Amino acid sequence: MLATTRKDGSPYTSPVWFRWTGEAFEVVIALGDVKRRHLERDPRCSLLVFEAVPPFRGVEVRGEASLTQGDVTEARRSIAGRYLGPDGGERFAAARVDKPGVLLRLVPEQHRVWDLAGILPA
Numbered sequence: 568m569l570a571t572t573r574k575d576g577s578p579y580t581s582p583v584w585f586r587w588t589g590e591a592f593e594v595v596i597a598l599g600d601v602k603r604r605h606l607e608r609d610p611r612c613s614l615l616v617f618e619a620v621p622p623f624r625g626v627e628v629r630g631e632a633s634l635t636q637g638d639v640t641e642a643r644r645s646i647a648g649r650y651l652g653p654d655g656g657e658r659f660a661a662a663r664v665d666k667p668g669v670l671l672r673l674v675p676e677q678h679r680v681w682d683l684a685g686i687l688p689a
Contacts, residue, residue: 568614569594592675594614595643611632624682628675632671636669
């Protein structure tokens with residue numbers, strides 16, 4: 568879940584696909600997406616990543632996103648491949664090759680983690 572800030576200061580949260588590069592989280596955002604407008608106005612954001620099955624681990628990272636325009640095909644392929652498998656990622660990226668986007672890069676400045684493995688009954 569990516570949280571950005573609306574003009575009125577209220578949060579806007581939306582599910583996103585992402586990848587971790589070892590130093591930053593990356594997300595492809597379509598050019599017309601409201602998240603892009605929010606981040607251009609205020610780059611502060613938070614990304615929440617969690618498991619929906621036991622042990623229900625998760626991490627929330629906060630920081631300022633950088634947006635890079637350009638060819639996002641490789642990023643789309645890589646990110647979609649995490650969720651759809653390599654072939655699905657290829658098809659997903661190929662179907663969007665004519666849909667420009669920006670690459671959001673979020674280097675965590677603050678984080679919060681949890682792991683409920685020791686709390687849940689076996």
